[in-house]
Amino acid sequence: MKRKITFLTALLAIATSIYLIAADHNEALGVQDTGSDIADLFAYQSPQNSNNLVFAATVKGLLSPSATTNAQFDENVMIEFNIDNDGDAIEDLVIQCIFQDGQVYAYGPYAPMTTGLNSSIDTNAPLAQAGITPYGSNAIVGSSNGVSVFAGPRDDPFFFDLTQFGAILGGSATSFNDPGTDAFEGTNVLAVVVEVPKSMVGTGDSINTWIETKRKQ
Amino acid sequence: MKFIKVNKLAALLFIGALTIGFTSCDNDDDNTPDQNAVYAQEDQMGRPAVNTVFVQGARKDVFNVTIPSQMGAAFGQEIQDRLLALNAGYTTNALGLDAATFSGVLATDVLTVSLTGTTTFFDGVNVLTGRTLSDDVISTELLLIFGGPDGTANPGLTDDHVDGNDKAFLSTFPYLASPW
Numbered sequence: 362m363k364r365k366i367t368f369l370t371a372l373l374a375i376a377t378s379i380y381l382i383a384a385d386h387n388e389a390l391g392v393q394d395t396g397s398d399i400a401d402l403f404a405y406q407s408p409q410n411s412n413n414l415v416f417a418a419t420v421k422g423l424l425s426p427s428a429t430t431n432a433q434f435d436e437n438v439m440i441e442f443n444i445d446n447d448g449d450a451i452e453d454l455v456i457q458c459i460f461q462d463g464q465v466y467a468y469g470p471y472a473p474m475t476t477g478l479n480s481s482i483d484t485n486a487p488l489a490q491a492g493i494t495p496y497g498s499n500a501i502v503g504s505s506n507g508v509s510v511f512a513g514p515r516d517d518p519f520f521f522d523l524t525q526f527g528a529i530l531g532g533s534a535t536s537f538n539d540p541g542t543d544a545f546e547g548t549n550v551l552a553v554v555v556e557v558p559k560s561m562v563g564t565g566d567s568i569n570t571w572i573e574t575k576r577k578q
Numbered sequence: 579m580k581f582i583k584v585n586k587l588a589a590l591l592f593i594g595a596l597t598i599g600f601t602s603c604d605n606d607d608d609n610t611p612d613q614n615a616v617y618a619q620e621d622q623m624g625r626p627a628v629n630t631v632f633v634q635g636a637r638k639d640v641f642n643v644t645i646p647s648q649m650g651a652a653f654g655q656e657i658q659d660r661l662l663a664l665n666a667g668y669t670t671n672a673l674g675l676d677a678a679t680f681s682g683v684l685a686t687d688v689l690t691v692s693l694t695g696t697t698t699f700f701d702g703v704n705v706l707t708g709r710t711l712s713d714d715v716i717s718t719e720l721l722l723i724f725g726g727p728d729g730t731a732n733p734g735l736t737d738d739h740v741d742g743n744d745k746a747f748l749s750t751f752p753y754l755a756s757p758w
Contacts, residue, residue, distance in 0.1 A: 384626035389638035405697040511752035522738040536734025554752040569688035571624035575617035
């Protein structure tokens with residue numbers, strides 16, 4: 362009993378700092394409601410080709426269908442997939458995606474000129490390009506040198522009973538419901554998906570990957 | 579015969595010159611991306627919900643502009659404090675990690691992805707070898723935070739009972755379902 366009370370008290374103390382939490386949607390005030398606000402990252406072996414890896418990033422989470430009509434990628438924001446293939450959590454390769462005039466440009470995978478917080482694009486890096494798929498249209502896919510790219514609005518693939526978790530943290534509930542309620546049901550995101558041959562990202566057993574959004578200065 | 583060959587060569591050279599000319603024009607085209615710009619980091623993410631759950635207040639913005647190789651030193655202790663605030667009874671989890679070790683794993687916010695085997699956040703056998711669209715990542719994380727050494731502790735907190743997405747994923751690229 363004492364342990365339970367301690368636990369709930371601790372939850373209550375932190376509840377005030379949480380208003381909306383998800384995978385990474387809207388998590389920090391500095392990026393909230395901007396084109397650089399990452400919602401999610403996925404990386405997995407391609408269901409179509411076991412020699413390929415899929416990288417998928419989503420931004421601008423929690424779009425209603427009506428808001429999706431006019432939702433656009435920020436042309437000043439780069440979405441950068443980082444790949445570490447020697448285990449030091451420093452990027453050895455990047456895939457840099459930028460958006461301009463209805464097109465997505467995906468450079469890489471290639472070794473970046475610099476690592477860390479600031480990036481530029483090597484104009485000689487391999488490029489895959491596609492039109493950004495408009496809301497309501499069939500997916501437009503661009504491919505070059507074995508790399509495929511897609512960008513456009515999609516259903517948010519994330520699912521979570523965020524509301525009940527908030528109630529637990531707030532002290533008004535002590536457990537999840539069964540069944541739970543997906544707080545992301547019926548909401549969209551802007552997604553960029555890149556599929557690349559595994560041979561382009563590393564030769565070892567595994568890689569580490571993470572997503573960064575970077576704004577043009 | 580020889581004359582024709584020369585003409586062909588001249589034609590090829592001419593076409594080549596045109597191609598080079600167009601390539602040069604493309605580089606100056608206003609519609610191509612600005613390739614000299616510097617882009618500065620604003621947000622970062624590896625595994626789901628690490629910054630969201632384990633870092634608090636204004637520190638979330640700091641976390642977003644900390645490079646992963648420095649995250650462990652910069653955030654390991656506060657992530658451990660937060661883990662123990664969420665679950666004061668934490669001893670170890672189903673991965674056998676004590677609070678300090680688990681916090682160290684969480685702090686370096688990168689997603690490990692296998693190049694040789696199954697890629698999944700957790701499928702009952704493999705753990706943290708990638709993340710597919712359908713992986714129930716939140717329930718996995720709840721289990722590791724609240725479930726104790728054998729996953730049976732705090733049973734009301736280890737599964738949100740939302741086990742799948744609201745739309746079926748596609749079997750072909752780009753895999754994510756069309757928007758609502």
